[in-house]
Amino acid sequence: MTNVVLVGTLDTKGVEYGWLRERLLRAGVEVVLVDTGIMGEPRVPADVPRDAVARAAGTELSRLRTDADRGAAVTTMARGAEAVLLRLHAEGRLHGVLAIGGSGGTSIATRAMRALPLGVPKLMVSSMASGDVAPYVGSADITMMYSVVDIAGINSVSAPVLTNAVEAIAGMARGYARSGPERRRATRLGAGGRPLVAASMAGVTTLGVDAARERLTELGYEVLVFHVSGAGGRTLEKLAGQGVFAGVLDLTLSELADDLCGGILTAGPDRLSAAGRAGIPQVVSLGALDMVKFGPLETLPERARYRRVRVHNPSITVIRTTEAECAELGRRVAAKLRAATGPTAVCLPLRGLSTLGAPGGPYHDPGADRALFTALRDGLRGSAATLYDYDTHINDPAFGRAAADRLHAMIGAVSAAA
Secondary structure (H helix, E strand, C coil), X not given: CCXXXXXXXXXXXXXXXXXXXXXHHHCCCEEEEEECCCCCCCCCCCCECHHHHHHHCCCCHHHHXXXXXXXXXXHHHHHHHHHHHHHHHHCCCCCEEEEEECHHHHHHHHHHHHCCCCCCCEEEEECCCCCCCHHHHCCCCCEEEECCCCCCCCCCCHHHHHHHHHHHHHHHHHHHHHCHHHHHCCCCECHHHCEEEEXXXXXXXXXXXXXXXXXHHHCCCEEEEEXXXXXXXXHHHHHHHCCCCCEEEEEECHHHHHHHHCXXXXXXXXXXXXXXXXXXXXEEEEECCCEEEXXXXXXXXXXXXXXXXXXXXXXXXXXXXXXXHXXXXXXXXXXXXXXXXXCEEEEEECCCCCCCCCCCCCCCCHHHHHHHHHHHHHHHCCCCCEEEEECCCCCCHHHHHHHHHHHHHHHHHHHHHC
């Protein structure tokens, strides 16, 4: 049996959801309809009524109505929908999710979708889908479909769009249901049964990370490389938290510098946390912590214009991190790694953290690098993390291979002890 979950506000979009349910049933899939409406009365009956969604968020629907705070109510119902979808997935009653809506409905439904594991089909038909969908998609594999017209009735434009959505989610859900429980669970095995390893990389650390990736591939792993663009780091963290990886090779941490200094490619304050919480073996380095990334040169904040500035490309301008900033970054990295519950090693390339920071490069600054290393050492003193010094640059292939070998040894030790 294939089950598609519909998530939406049945007071304002009830007619449309009733239409979707009928078409999905005709397509041969079962439907679970979840109502996230708040004020008006539902136009069609729900399988999971709105009061149950509110209770799943830890409150009562009557309280949301009394408070009459739309923003708070939308946030609460989104949290409740998330809990409901996770429960349905755990019970094997969710093989795909479809939702339709404007800004509010999209916000509610996509929060719930983002909580589901990688690979679960997620389709959002939205009037917001022709703009910046990053806040809705985040790091999840959500498919966004533009509704063309607002979701307000079934008409000559909306009908073919919604018909495509029905056929798409029905097909995806059938495939997901057929895939079997082994494939549907988060797994640490990739193509050919090879263990999955995550690696972080930027353009300025490519040579070192490529050497590590090649070495890990030789050792029998499938390596997934994440570009530290903000979204890349968030995705790495999410998948690590889901237990997808056998190990993490986190050699590039520039997103932490952006988070500290107001750069544009931050992955948020939780970067470098998930693998440690999950107890996954991790080898960490400090790649690209010698810079902060901003947008085009003309957009550079006034406070940054008197720093060491370099145009990385027409879209990205970078500034060099100072000694004080590097010391704070060392403390932050140490605090995150001290909290790790699994094997953790830190590899320090003493001759530079990026192509720009290599000896003779425009960002070569031994004093700032030393402040970073010293703060990290001090912060990790007495912890379970192990530090290794390498008298080399991060992009030296020997460094990448050595880091890969360390991760391989740690993964092997964990496997042997299991």
